[in-house]
Amino acid sequence: MNMIDSLLLKLAKLDEQSLTRHRRVVETPCAPRVVVGGRPLLAFCSNDYLGLAAHPRVVAALREGAELYGAGSGASHLISGHGLAHQLLEDRLAEFVGPHLESARALTFSTGYMANLAILTTLGMDADAEIFSEFLNHASLIDGARLARAQVKVYPHADLAALSALLEASTSANKLVVTDSVFSMDGNMAPLPELLALCERHDAWLVIDDAHGFGTIGANGRGALEHFNLRSPNLVYMGTLGKAAGVGGAFVAAHASVIELMIQRARPYIYTTAAPPALAHALLASLDIIGGDEGASRRAHLQALIAQLNGTLKLKRWQRIASQTAIQPIVIGSNEEALRIGAALYGKGIWVPAIRPPTVPVGTARLRVTLSAAHTQEEVAQLAAALNELEELR
């Protein structure tokens, strides 16, 4: 068999299992109303939870950033790519989540994926370090743990007793507990206060991936640390800037010593071109919105939509996962049925992605509904009515 044939065989196997993925080409800005292939759709699939991706103030700031700083950074941060906009953004982010940390500093990355690789390969760089990773963690944390030299132990979802036993048994002087704050395919939250107490008891770092919390939870949008009112020098916080913040990139905030070591040693920070400075400039506008009155009213509207959806979905066969966040999955089970229902919704002009293994465990294929402050009550009512009707039809 030649090389191409063996690839075609792999692709054919995916197809047999209803696991082939297709991209749709979106012709309009990220918003509840999009156009795909000339056709208008009502979308419940982005992570643009506050509706900032196409917000006029953020778009204007991006344009202004390009005028001030040009299009590209030209080099990595440690060579000559670290611009004034990057520095101002780091300082603002450190201030933003600083009240929850000790001697806080922040460091920005091009993506959350790279930020997670950087945290785990830096803090887990020694072979005698130990990483304790939550079962439902995001792929970027799993990959970071694989890339680190540390030993890796996976603890069952939200199982504090199992984690406690693992920490108790550990002889490592360098322990990292790693978890998503809001689980990206379930929408539920990790028991962060209990996890932090365990980490403090065992002198472990608690690495929190707040991709879905930053901007959307906490009275001032500061994310999971504010939501749970956490404060500890053990915290290593990762927030992404392409979801609620509406632009792109990510940051790590932690004790200054953690950040300095990442600048010196984190390969996903050092060996890559710095993100365009205009993005950092646009993010300063996003942070103004998130931390101000407009952010608060957008979060309140989002919470009202979440309550509305939960109050109006009348499902008998499909499973709901209790979630107070913008991620509202409907677990259908089989890949084939999840795809069929996704296609039926699409036929009605409603776009909700069907999520299949390996992104979620086998037998839990689901529709991943995400709500945004940019949605209206009427749009959420339309989604609930369509789902109720499709479930009845079988």
Ligand SMILES: *Cc1c(COP(=O)(O)O)cnc(C)c1O
């Ligand atoms: C999206 C996401 C990431 C990756 O962030 P990007 O900026 O998109 O690379 C990391 N962790 C979680 C939980 C996410 O949902």
